[in-house]
Amino acid sequence: MLRDITLGQYYSTESLIHKLDPRVKLWGTCFYIISLFCFKNFVGYLVAMLFLALVIRLSKVPFRFMVKGMKSIVFLLLITVGFNLFLTPGTPVVSLWKLKITWEGIVLASTMALRLSLLIISSSVMTLTTTPNNLTDGMEKMMGPLKLFKLPVHEVAMMMSIALRFIPILLEETDKIMKAQIARGADFESGNLFKRAKAMVPLLVPLFISAFRRANDLAMAMEARCYRGGEGRTKMKPLIYKKQDYLAYAGLLIYFVVSVALGRMTF
Amino acid sequence: MSIILDHINYIYGEDTTTPVHALKDICLQIQDGEFVGIIGHTGSGKSTLMQHLNGLVRATGGHIYYNGEDIYDRDYDMKKLRSKVGLVFQYPEHQLFEIDVFSDVCFGPKNLGLDRKETELRAYDALRKVGLPNELFYQSPFELSGGQKRRVAIAGVLAMKPEVLILDEPTAGLDPKGRDEILQQVKKLQTETGMTILLVSHSMEDVAEYVDRIIVMNDGSVLLEGAPRDVFSHYEELEAVGLAAPQVTYILNEFRKNGLDVDTSAITIGEAAQEIARALHR
Structure with missing residues (x-):
């Protein structure tokens, strides 16, 4: 009856991401989210998407579990997209009666939608693997x-x-x-x-x-x-960084520098 | 008038990676007015099986017929079934919620849509049946002792006037005195009102004296079935699945092995004592 309620929805499997130190995953999620807010163009988002896809692939968690988390924010997503689409001033593309869809509106709405979805999915990856x-x-x-x-x-x-x-x-x-x-x-x-x-x-x-x-x-x-x-x-199982954790930090740093550098470039 | 279980299967979490086959092809028949003991180890599926009987859990395969009607028929009235098949859960005192004992017992009949007079009449009747003293009727249920709370909870189900009463481990956590009192009350209920009673337990000693028939469950299927004497004669089989026959069965069998010609079918201490005395005097 109540079994469909999942909180702290851990997905049990053996993967590289599951084995990482929780601190790596926490900092990783933190920096990933920060990076999302630094981008000024779509190239940054593209890099972010590719990176997230790679992490999901490594985690061996089926993609449908990630999408489950999205269900809760569908409403919020629709409102955000709607408002940005219709209420952003700029050069009109389509106008329906009093509502205008502007080029700037389309860009803003799609970046917002992307940002929100990536934010939710990335935090889902953390809770699903830890x-x-x-x-x-x-x-x-x-x-x-x-x-x-x-x-x-x-x-x-x-x-x-x-x-x-x-x-x-x-x-x-x-x-x-x-x-x-x-x-x-x-x-x-x-x-x-x-x-x-x-x-x-x-x-x-x-x-x-x-x-x-x-x-x-x-x-x-x-x-x-x-x-x-x-x-x-004292702890029975103290958290100690291993080689894989340092490597993960390195990977994260590379991602952060590359994505932010590309994301803030003006073409 | 009876309950028939026809090839009941139940699988937990069928769509997950670790489905559990909790009930495997159970076929049983329970006659009217019978007192049946259902014995099994923790996790043998006995509680799950009981929850099928009033439709709380739906079998993943098979049919259940109550008085000849399939309870899984689309137009079968589940609410009516639940008033006919009363189920008292394990630790039923955890379901008490009202401000006084009497109103808590009224909860069941009120849900049946009965008028106030009938509801109160039934509640009063049920509380008398479980032997709760009158002066406790208007106390908070949380102030009662464990055994008293349990009686109140059983009365809560009895007040719905079920035809079948299922008790899931009604004696768990009670002292020997409380245990005997509850079991005697249940037996009295069966002989006086002709109610069908199913008593779930993991202790043979509990049920041996009272029931007409024992059903032994193991790992989701029925292992043994029959009158207590017949079932206990398979005491080695029972032991193999982690259950035990009453202690007197062991003593009598031990006597027999050592050359004393006793009948090993006694199930109560009194019977066993008589049997040993008889064999010694011969």
Whole structure:
């Protein structure tokens, strides 16, 4: 029933991209997105597309999984394209009644669409190839310097990984409670909005209670094992850069320099 | 009037890379008024099978007939089926949500569209049937003990007046006293109202005394089926799949191996004691 909801949609397979250190992928996504905003011509986007295609190919994740992430922004994409297409002043190409499509509008709309799509797909590549736990580990390490500003980096990372870990558990629980209430004749699917919202009470109350119970148990279990926060805590699998990670950084640097140089050139 | 399962197959996640064949070609018949125990190891598919019986999970292959009607027919009324086949889930106390016990039990009959009087009558009746003392009726369900909560949850399903009651591990996590009380109440329900009861459990000891028939599930298929005595006589087979016969079966078999001529079919401690005494006095 609820199995189609995917959050942190990790696609499990063996590939070069999967094996990379999460920090490489995080920085990579960061710089890729920055590069997208530097381009002034289509050559830059072409390079960006080729680079992304190469990464997707290396990751061995089927392309349809990337497109799945696009579904959520179709609406946003349409609005952006629409506004840019019709409301950009410049030399008109087609005019329909009061609406004018200008040459500048077409260019702007298509760059916007390209930029947004590449942005979403590139971040999808990261989440599809990195397990949520790895991702939080990477973030914790990257945010390390922020400790100087008294930011509880370890605690934030721990909260994130616990939250991520609990998503499937709570989904399963929801499924179970839902079934139990359906067996008692509950109806979650028909009726107007108000009726449906009311129908959620028999689902939400038990769900919250069980979430609190689980949180309590977890806190107790952590305390029983002497968890005291990040101070002086070591890792079982510390993140250490390997040869492939340095190579990936090199590849990334080359991409960044080449694409930005080409993208900012005026022909 | 019966439930017939005709070659039921169920596959989890058929479109993923790792499909799981949870139920393999199950054919069963459950008669009216029968008390059936369904035994199996964790992951043997017993709970999944039970969820098929009231249409919560749809089989990927095969048919289920309830009173002669195919429940997968397009115009079959699933909501009616769910009121006829009551399903009490594992840890049913986790589904309680109302502010007091009585209104929680009213939830089921209210969903059937009954009027207030009938709803309250049924709720009251159901709570009496599970043996919950009157003074607890207007307490918050969250203040009750584990065994009491479970009774309330079972009453919640009973109040819909089902013809068939399925209980999925109703004794899990209860102490021996609570376990015996619940099982006795269920047995009483069957003998008094003639309700068909399916009891899912992984413990032979739990069901041996009460049920008419045992169905042993293993790895998604039916391994053994028959009266408790017959099933327990296959205790070596049961052990091979990680289940165990009641302890008295082992003791009696051990006696027999060592030369004492006892009948090994006893299933309760009382019966076994009598049998041993009889053999010794001869």
